[in-house]
Amino acid sequence: MTAILSASELMSEMTGSTPPVLLDVRWQLGGPDQRPAYEAGHLPGAVYVDLDHELAGPVSATGLGGRHPLPDPEAFGAVMRRAGVRAGVPVVACDGGQGWAAARAWWLLRWTGHTDVRVLDGGLKAWTAAGGAVTTDTPTPAKGDFKPNPGALEVLDADGAAALARSGVLLDARAGERYRGEVEPIDRVGGHVPGAVSAPTSENVDADGRFLPAASLRARFEALGAAGQAPVAVYCGSGVSGAHEVLALDVAGIPSALYAGSWSDWSSDPARPVATGPTP
Incomplete structure (x- = not known):
């Protein structure tokens, strides 16, 4: 089962015998709370989930x-139970279109054992472009029964990321200028984990924010060294856009781990080495 679905596919499933639970995970890095945007219009039945706090x-x-x-x-x-998530019932996560926040929800559910989770490709923007209806009604789903069982996806800490950078392929999903250390608008210091390869998340999608075809994604990652022979892991700034890259790798058929703390964790320890420039 692919980890993403199109707006037209979601429309069909919402009228089927087992409609998915819908999570609205709109979020903006450094931006305002997105609940007002949710309240102004969202997919019918979608429950708002706050990335920063939930x-x-x-x-x-x-x-x-x-x-x-x-x-x-x-x-x-x-x-997740408040949102109506149940064992054996599919879940679809949606955001405003960038895909990062929806991927974070996807990754967390997969990590904690839910096996049927997907992301709406292109998010709310793709949904409305396809003629999908939005509503201001706030749903009250029946309480779910989901019981998390962490460990279904691999998670790395800083030491694990450093080791994998030596033994496998560690992808840095941030923008290239942050990887190179030219700018750092958020964290303590700019640069990257020594040995990591620059792989900006923005290059996984087209101009509309939809994922590139699986074959194109696989070719991209193989060109970066992630061809399946060595273990692959991803980090970003704080584990959000990195989840999007793990999702892109999943679409490409390449398993990967997530360094969940990412650069904000790595750079918080002054004793950890920092590399700068365009090369690992």
């Missing part, structure tokens, strides 16, 4: 763990 745990005072630490599994499970 798809992430508390940020530590030292910054270790990153800007979006993994949430406590039980707390995450409670959020």
